[in-house]
Structures are given as C-alpha cells and as structure tokens.
C-alpha cells in the first residue's frame with residue numbers, strides 16, 4: 391500500500407531538513423533533486439513543507455510529473471481520496487454501427503444502406519478537436535471496439551515509455567534500441583506494411599487486435615497515436631525507414647529473399663531503409679545515377695554510387711535501393727536490396743534542421759557485390775514497366791492503365807508513404823492545438839487568461855477547422871483504399887492523396903506557427919512547457935519537402951485527377 395502523510399508531517403520537512411513538497415495531494419521528496427532543478431534550488435526551498443501545486447502547474451506540464459514520479463514520489467496526503475477504480479472496458483458487443491469495418495461488411499449489408507452508428511465510450515482528455523471526434527462520444531462508421539482497444543494500448547505505451555523522454559532523445563539524436571525492439575515484439579512493425587497483417591512471417595501479434603480483423607484503420611491509428619509524442623524524429627526513427635523500405639520487399643521481392651530476411655525485420659532485430667534520392671536528384675527520379683553492373687557470370691551486380699537524405703540509413707542493415715541497370719531515363723532503373731554486411735557500404739549522419747532523432751544519412755556504395763536474387767521486381771522496371779493487365783471487365787479502368795504510365799515497385803510505394811506523412815501531420819497539428827488550448831487556460835496576460843482573449847480563440851478556431859477538414863478527408867481516403875484493390879487505389883486515389891499531402895503539411899505548418907505565437911518565448915527555447923511546439927516547428931520542413939514537395943503534390947493532384955476523370959467520362 392502507498393504511504394500516507396499528514397500535512398504536519400510534510401510541514402516538518404523544510405529547507406533545512408530534507409525538503410518535501412505537496413503537488414496535487416501527493417508528497418515529493420526534493421532533497422536530492424533540488425541542486426539539479428532547472429528552475430533553481432531556492433525556488434523549491436521557498437515552498438518546502440508546503441502545498442506547491444499552484445506554483446508547479448504554472449511552470450510545468452504533466453510530462454514532468456510522469457518523468458520524475460518514480461524518483462521523487464514518497465506517497466500521498468492522508469486526506470487524499472482514493473481514486474474510483476476505472477470502469478471495466480466496454481464489452482466488445484458488435485453493434486451494427488461500431489462494428490463492420492469496410493472490409494468486413496458484405497455487399498448485401500451495404501446495399502441495405504448505412505446502419506445507424508452508435509458512438510463509443512468517450513476516451514482521452516475530451517478537449518474539442520484535440521482528438522478525432524469518434525474518441526469523444528461522436529459516431530463513426532469506420533471504427534469498432536478493436537480500434538478502440540488498439541488506441542488505448544498504443545497510447546498507454548507512448549505516454550509511459552516514450553513521451554517523457556522524447557526531448558532527451560531528440561537532443562541526443564537517437565532513440566534507444568529497446569524501443570525499436572518493442573515495436574517488433576508488440577507486432578507494430580508487422581502492422582505497418584499497408585495491407586494485411588503478415589502473420590505467416592512473424593510470431594509477434596498486436597495484443598488488441600487479431601490478424602484477421604486487422605485493417606487500414608488500425609494501421610492509421612498506430613501511426614496517429616505514435617505521433618502524439620510530438621516528435622517527427624521519433625516517428626521517423628521507428629517507422630520512417632521501415633514504412634517505405636519494407637513494403638517493396640514484401641510485395642515484389644523473391645520468396646527466398648523475403649523468407650530469409652523479413653522475420654528478422656518484423657521482430658525489430660534488423661533495420662531496413664529506402665535509398666532513392668541522390669545528391670543530384672530528388673523528385674526527378676529519372677535522373678538517378680547510382681550504377682549497378684551485372685558481372686560477366688550474371689550472378690551479381692556491382693553497385694557504385696551515392697544516396698542522400700536517407701532516413702534511418704545510419705542504423706540500417708538493408709537498403710532498398712534504386713539503381714541504374716540500363717539506359718538513361720525512367721526505363722533503365724531497377725530496385726536492389728543491398729545488405730550492409732556485403733561490404734563497401736558507408737553511412738554518415740547528416741546534420742539537419744529537424745527530425746533530429748530520425749538518423750538522416752549520406753550513403754556511399756563502393757563496389758558492393760549484390761546477388762541477382764536481391765533484385766526486387768524486374769530489371770529496368772523499378773519505376774516504369776509492363777502495363778498492368780488488371781480489370782479486363784472494366785473497359786474504362788483497363789484503358790486508363792494502358793494510357794497512363796504504368797507504375798511499378800517504387801511508384802506503388804508512394805501512396806503508402808504519403809498517407810503516412812498525412813497521418814503524422816494531422817496529429818502533429820492536433821498536438822500544437824492541444825498544447826495551445828491547455829496553455830491558454832493557465833497563462834494570464836493583462837489580467838485575463840489567454841483563452842479569454844478573442845484573438846487567441848480566433849487562432850485556435852483556425853487551427854481546429856483546418857485539422858478537422860484534413861482529418862475527415864484522410865478518413866475518406868483510408869476508406870477508399872480499403873474498398874479498392876491496391877493497383878486501382880494507386881491510380882484512382884493518387885491525385886487526391888497528393889492533394890491531401892499538401893493540405894496536411896500546410897495545416898501542420900500553420901498550426902506550428904500559431905501555437906508558437908501563443909506560447910511566445912516558451913516555444914523559442916528548447917525543452918520545457920513549449921518544448922513540443924519548438925521541436926515540431928523545426929520538423930515542419932521534413933514533411934513539406936520529402937515524399938513529394940508541396941508544389942509537385944498540388945500540381946500532380948490536378949494532373950492525375952483530371953486524367954483519371956477524363957477516362958471516367960468527365961464532361962466539360
């Protein structure tokens with residue numbers, strides 16, 4: 391049982407005698423901590439023996455208590471009421487509303503019209519717009535009890551083992567290896583491949599949801615809840631290289647190669663990244679020059695070249711790499727799985743503006759010998775290849791495929807990557823907004839709380855409207871992806887996803903800026919109450935530029951959508 395103390399007990403622990411303080415009816419021993427307290431020793435001593443809750447909340451947020459509780463908490467006041475036990479989790483009784491995820495609903499039920507959706511139990515802090523509306527007692531056709539259980543599973547992990555340390559990790563430019571390992575053991579890596587849960591390749595399972603019920607909304611939730619830690623560096627460390635480097639291997643790699651290396655990757659023992667961009671070529675992939683020459687015996691490629699801005703490259707064991715195997719242009723590119731242990735692979739960390747713990751890397755390949763079995767997809771068809779022979783029964787789609795450039799290994803990856811970016815940007819925007827709402831309720835200027843100033847409410851309102859608009863478009867896109875075959879989705883949704891990517895990065899940039907104005911100086915210095923905002927502000931460019939810059943995305947969104955709808959019979 392936790393220890394209890396009377397107010398008199400605490401009062402006897404003053405500055406001269408092992409100082410204790412009270413925060414929210416809990417008792418803390420700050421005697422050993424006072425010398426290292428970043429706010430100063432004297433300020434702590436002045437409240438020694440007293441209730442310091444008011445002063446504490448003025449200068450700190452809840453993350454501080456989570457971080458230091460283990461070290462400083464002695465017990466509570468004997469007057470503190472014991473918290474009611476948490477209500478039992480809702481029984482997973484499938485209601486028509488909350489249950490059928492799109493993949494589960496039959497064509498019969500869909501022809502009967504949408505069922506009336508019952509809301510799930512409210513979850514989280516219930517600050518309006520700080521979480522998706524289905525967390526807060528509003529109905530949704532997309533989420534059932536398995537989604538709610540996964541949300542809680544990830545949130546608890548992030549709040550206890552990640553969020554309190556994210557600032558240190560960002561400053562140290564690294565996330566401890568055991569966190570990545572847990573991503574594997576908890577089944578989260580396996581759940582981030584953009585499709586079915588790969589149960590045949592890993593013994594690891596996600597506790598909250600069985601593989602056969604796993605869908606794209608679960609995957610969305612994983613990334614969303616991880617992003618709540620408020621660090622692009624953290625999310626990119628954990629899923630940045632894997633989320634874009636592994637799907638091409640799984641979808642287009644030879645069975646022997648996949649069977650040999652995928653289980654180690656999914657377990658979190660080995661790391662993989664995607665190596666496309668070069669010092670001389672970003673979005674213009676046709677100009678890539680990293681060369682792979684077939685040996686005379688036809689058994690190996692010899693790879694020479696440089697890659698730049700490669701997320702996770704510094705820690706990667708495997709590099710899903712775009713190489714030139716043929717003539718100049720899009721038709722001479724292939725994708726090779728390069729293994730670090732082959733030798734000739736060097737990696738150097740790059741110094742960047744943001745996402746500091748993500749390990750942005752400069753990679754050089756010097757006479758690296760790669761077995762031909764490591765070719766992913768077909769030679770010279772890494773980007774552009776055979777026409778897709780799908781949908782013969784649907785002439786308009788078939789025609790579409792034969793009229794547009796066909797997309798292979800790398801192109802199929804883009805939608806998945808961009809949706810991941812969108813999910814992160816929406817949550818980071820919510821973090822900026824949520825932190826601002828909380829701070830605006832405690833900070834006073836000119837005799838009023840910030841929230842009581844109309845100009846501050848106006849800022850919050852503009853943040854919220856953009857967040858909700860972006861998020862609702864995202865949900866719709868995830869639903870469409872779930873209803874379509876992957877190749878069809880890639881083509882029909884590519885334009886919308888590109889537009890949404892630009893929408894999300896502009897929303898993120900706006901929210902980071904407005905939050906920073908609300909926090910003032912606290913978001914100009916690193917760490918502390920405005921620490922999340924300062925960090926996210928630096929991370930913005932890492933979202934607006936890679937994965938297709940805003941300019942390219944907006945242009946593509948119109949070009950591709952117009953082309954697709956022309957095929958549908960668009961009337962002008």
Ligand code: HEM
Nearest residue numbers: 418428429433434437442445446449450454458917918919
């Ligand atoms: C359990 C007790 C406490 C712990 C663990 C603690 C911890 C910290 C930490 C880690 C910081 C660095 C900034 C941040 O990360 O937010 C900080 C700053 C500060 N603390 Fe505390 N603190 C405690 C109690 C108090 C109390 C009771 C007061 C006031 C009476 C206080 C006043 C301050 C001030 C003024 C700052 C500087 C804020 C700034 O830079 O804007 N702290 N504290």
